[in-house]
Amino acid sequence: MARYIFITGGVVSSLGKGLASAALGALLQARGFSVRLRKLDPYLNVDPGTMSPFEHGEVFVTDDGAETDLDLGHYERFTGVAxxxxxxxxxxxxYSNVLEKERRGDYLGKTIQVVPHVTNEIKDFLHVGDDEVDFMLCEIGGTVGDIEGLPFFEAIRQFSHDRPRGECIFMHLTLLPYLAASGELKTKPTQHSVKELQSIGIAPDILVCRSEQPIPEKEREKIALFCNVRKEAVVAAYDLKSIYEAPLAYHREGLDQAVLDAFQISPAPKPDLTIWQDVQDRIYHTDGAVNIAIVGKYTQLEDAYKSIKEALIHGGMANRIKVNVEWVDAEIFDHADAADHLEGFHAILVPGGFGERGTEGKIKAAEFARTRKIPYLGICLGMQMAVIEAARNLAHIETAGSEEFDHEAGQKRFEPVVYHLKEWVQGNHAVKRKVGDDKGGTMRLGSYDATLKDGSRVAEIYGNTAIEERHRHRYEVDVKYREQLETCGLTFSGxxxxxxxxxxxxxxxxxxxxGVQFHPELKSKPFAPHPLFKDFVRAAKDVSRLV
Known part of the structure; x- marks a missing residue:
């Protein structure tokens, strides 16, 4: 049976619970334990799939087709566990599951309540797979005291009470603000946050305190005394230059040891941190730099393209090169020449997205990269825009476009080189979709196989002709244009x-x-960069050496 670590947060949001969870998972792996990480989010959306990237950042997709919070990307990048x-x-x-059960009569006519029906549903979720790993790390979204999070806090309180003593611990992240006027770190916000947690029946075993300044011994003792934790269990979390320093930084502060002590695991296995020492070495010992433009429509919020940025960093590590990313709003090109904003970059990446806004700018970016011989990587919509650009300017299909944009406008304006996917094969069965279907969870989601053309660049990059990648899209390039486009030099190599x-x-x-229809960034890791990003950065590096 797995030991459970519940990670909660207080005072303010965005303290880094996801990063702390991922780093802790990596440290436990370094000590020889198996781990799995989970996220419990209080929002009422069934999943983040239909939420705007401006609301919630990117949507991370799993192999089995779940649309999830971006923190699951952190979990995978740090642990390698899919x-x-x-x-x-x-x-x-x-709530959807509970109401479906109530409609089916599963509750035998009982009055449905938050306790026990909602909390039992959460506990059932927590139990899944608990015989597969040594440690189950469960992050609770939001902050303690949020009204929407109360059922989750009550569920984990009950869960820990139901399990044998010593199988569950609680790790709480708080903020230690520094007041420059008085030159002090203030512990009161942390004390109030822990008090709030204790008021709902949860006593933290470990406190992770986010701080810009070193925590003096006096303040550490004060926190331990008033929050009822051991002094050794007060762990500092300082700002880092790179998130990939986190495993080593948390190890120096004693987080993994504090966890093992809380579970009374002694003697503790010694950690092998070789991988993370190599990762840190590759971050800070580089041979030059490349400048890569990401031409997108959600550039005001970098978290909208979180996995892409991290995958580029991984590609830089593999080549021992620093990757400087610049965000370019695709809508700029509605009123400006592409050269005005893309000149000087060593490579251009056009990511995915939904809707027509900004697409003409992405098409111009693809044209600029093609005609100027600059390395180009198009992902999902970025591939579709590259195909439309080639159809217009190489195959002379002047009205080439996407059926998506016609649906949005309510009129037919384009020859649909890209069309709405109505049927495809998933596993051993056919999946069918209509344009009017619900938006949530109705895309081509999850891992699918692809066959690469022998002798193609991508086959060389992958070192294989059979690959498996994750998808998230409703529209596809129409294969009926293949011969026409290949005659013009655009090869369908996968x-x-x-x-x-x-x-x-x-x-x-x-x-x-x-251009790729799938999302390779979702499978890239600092210790195992995705082959496409690794070679893309290498190509950018070659360009930089020629300039």
């Missing part, structure tokens, strides 16, 4: 196994021009 649908749940999903769905396109007489 997240599953059972590793993410929201209040919306919990296809679904049945040959019906284009997965990858590339331009033969270009230094590096690749």
């Amino acid at each position: 997240a599953r649908m059972t590793d993410s749940i929201s209040s919306g999903r919990v 296809m679904s196994p049945d040959g019906k769905l284009p997965e990858i396109v590339e331009i033969d007489d270009h230094p590096w021009f690749i």
Whole structure:
């Protein structure tokens, strides 16, 4: 049976619970333990799939097709453990499940209440897979005291009470603000946060205190005394230059040892931190830098493209090169020449997105990269825009566009080089969709196989002709244009196994021009960079050496 670590937060949001959870998971792995990480989110959306990136950042997708919180991306990047649908749940999903059971009569006509029905549903979720790993780390979204989070806090309180003593601990993240006027770190916010947690029946075993300043011994003792934790269990979390310093930084502060002590695991296995020492070395010992433009529509919020930015950093680590990312709003090109904003970059990346806004700018970015022989990586919509650009300017299909944009406008304006996917094969069965279907969870989601063309650039990059990548999209490039586009130099170098769905396109007489329908960034890790990002950054590095 797994030991459970519940990670909660207080005082303010965005303290870094997800990063702390991921780093702790990596440290426990370094000591030889197996881990799984989970996220419990209080919002009422069934999942983040239909939420705007401006609201919630990127949507992370698992192999089995779950649309989840971006923290699951942190979990995967730090531990290498592939997240599953059972590793993410929201209040919306919990209430939806409870109401479905009530409609079916599963509760035998009883009055449905938060306690016990909602809390039992949460506890059932927590139990899934608890015989598979040594440690289950469960992060509770939001902050203690939020009204929407109360059922989750009550559920984990009950859960720890139901388990044998010593199988559950609580780790609480708080803020230690520094007041420059008095030159002091203030512990009162942490004390009040712990008091709030204690008032609902949860006593933290470990406190992780976010601070800009070193925590003096006096303040550490004060926190321990008034929050009823051991002094050794007050762990400092300082600001870092790179998130990939977190495992080593938390180890220096004694977080993993504090966890093992709380579980009374003694003697504690010695950690092997070789991987993270190498990662840190690659971050700070580089040979030059490259400048890469990300031309997108959600550039005001970097978290909207969190995995892409991290994958570029991983590609830089693999090449021992610093990657400078600049966000370029695609709508700028509605009123400006692409050269005015893209000149001087060593590579261009166009990410995914939904809707027509900004797409003409993405098409111009693809054209600029193609004609100027600058390395280009198009992801999902970024691939579709590259295909539309080639259809317009190489194949002379002047009205080439996407059916998505016609649906949005309510009128037919384009020849649909990209069309709404109505049927595809998932596993052993066919999936069918209509344009008017609900938006949530109705896309082509999760991991799918692709077959690469022998001798293609992507086959060389992957070192294989059979790959598996994660998808999240409703629209596909229409294969009926394949011959026409390939005649013009745009090769369909990756296809679904049945040959019906284009997965990858590339331009033969270009230094590096690749578009992919899937999301390779979701599988990249600092200690295992994704092959496409690794080679993309290498190509940018080659360009930088020529300038």
